[in-house]
Amino acid sequence: MSQPLLKAEQISHGFDTQLFENIDFSLASTQSAAIVGRSGSGKSTLLHIFSTFIKPNGGEVFLFGEEIYAQPEKAIEALRRYDIGIIFQFHYLFKGMSALENIEVATMLSGETIDEGLLRKLGIDEVMEHKIGDLSGGQQQRVSIARVLSKKPRIIFADEPTGNLDNETAVLVMDVLMDYIRSNDAALLLVTHDESMANRCDTVYRLDEKMLKEQV
Ligand SMILES: Nc1ncnc2c1ncn2[C@@H]1O[C@H](COP(=O)(O)OP(=O)(O)O)[C@@H](O)[C@H]1O
Numbered sequence: 001m002s003q004p005l006l007k008a009e010q011i012s013h014g015f016d017t018q019l020f021e022n023i024d025f026s027l028a029s030t031q032s033a034a035i036v037g038r039s040g041s042g043k044s045t046l047l048h049i050f051s052t053f054i055k056p057n058g059g060e061v062f063l064f065g066e067e068i069y070a071q072p073e074k075a076i077e078a079l080r081r082y083d084i085g086i087i088f089q090f091h092y093l094f095k096g097m098s099a100l101e102n103i104e105v106a107t108m109l110s111g112e113t114i115d116e117g118l119l120r121k122l123g124i125d126e127v128m129e130h131k132i133g134d135l136s137g138g139q140q141q142r143v144s145i146a147r148v149l150s151k152k153p154r155i156i157f158a159d160e161p162t163g164n165l166d167n168e169t170a171v172l173v174m175d176v177l178m179d180y181i182r183s184n185d186a187a188l189l190l191v192t193h194d195e196s197m198a199n200r201c202d203t204v205y206r207l208d209e210k211m212l213k214e215q216v
């Protein structure tokens with residue numbers, strides 16, 4: 001198997017109480033993994049630890065072979081800008097700008113071009129000139145996903161990306177994410193409480209009793 005894009009060793013973290021201990025995890029290119037678990041079990045925290053946003057109290061996280069929290073802030077910023085894609089349920093689009101302008105911000109920063117086919121697949125190609133504020137919540141979510149994928153990340157971290165979408169749109173978004181990782185040698189780590197979305201991933205893990213266990 002190829003060198004993993006993401007590798008985490010012996011991750012422990014907690015705030016007031018310990019959330020999890022000694023978690024090992026790895027994800028290789030073209031692979032997808034889902035993390036499920038009850039609300040408050042620490043799924044989002046673990047995703048933030050894996051994606052440069054929270055330094056864990058214990059353990060090490062390697063992205064593309066390098067331990068992230070040992071690197072200077074500039075290197076971490078470059079990782080966020082070029083190499084990782086982050087999709088959260090509550091997206092951060094510029095309300096006064098058009099859908100196209102929002103996506104252009106990301107492609108300009110990363111030096112990529114907009115993939116028209118991706119916009120068509122997501123069903124948002126015809127609303128590109130519309131202001132974000134005039135789009136439905138589901139359309140906005142798809143614009144934010146197009147924005148993330150347009151910068152061509154090598155690994156995608158998605159926290160409840162389909163949480164506020166109807167089922168048909170959720171299935172469409174999962175199709176697009178799966179296509180993307182296959183055709184770009186990328187990887188997907190998905191956090192969700194929706195088992196049907198989780199089951200589309202190669203591996204499903206459950207965070208429970210401070211441990212991450214593969215679900216069989
Ligand atoms: N920055 C923080 N400071 C203090 N407590 C936090 C912080 N982030 C999360 N928590 C707490 O950690 C627990 C796990 O949160 P979270 O990772 O969001 O769980 P999940 O995504 O599984 O619902 C919750 O009890 C939450 O209140």
Ligand SMILES: [Mg+2]
Pocket residue numbers: 043044045159
């Ligand atoms: Mg969460």
